[in-house]
Amino acid sequence: MPRKPKTIPGPSRLSGILARLNQDPKPHLPNLKSLRLTYAFRNDHFGARHFVKEELPRIRYVNPAVDIQIDKRLKTKEEVWKPEMVIELKNGTTHKLDMDGKWSSTIFNELLDLSAGPWWQKYKRERAAAGESATPPPPVQRAKTGAAAVLP
Secondary structure, eight states, X not given: OOOOXXXXXXXXXXXXXXXXXXXXXXXXXTTEEEEEEEEESSSSOHHHHHHHXXXXXXXXXXXXXXXXXXXXXXXXXXXXXXXXXXXXXXXXXXXXXXXXXXXXXXXXXXXXXXXXXXXXXXXXXXXXXTXXXXXXXXXXXXXXXXXHHHOO
8 A cells, every 4th residue: 555645745737727728818709700720830930839839728618619720831941921810700700810920928819809809808908907917927937857957
């Protein structure tokens, strides 16, 4: 029979994931019908890739009925094209959002501005009155360990 640990275990990985998914503002997008993202598979379009990694799971968690399509294309150094997001609303209108050179939080804000509705404007006003930012803080970066801590 294994011994019981003498320390209290920290929060589980699952509780951390759920905390991130339920972080304010919850991206409830009642007007959104579909999202189509196109960006480079690697070595470019960093803001778009971070948006897919950090914010898209939250959007999917809160809006399971939204059709989300992601197209990761190979891009050579000679090719020049920009990442884009095509947003289709329930009223039939479409918007193209240029994601080139933008941070993931900026892309998230622009998506909410287009499709969130009046609750987002109210949330932004309340946060501005409190002197805080409307966007969630970026995830905490873990300290490098091992060889990664030594190498440049």
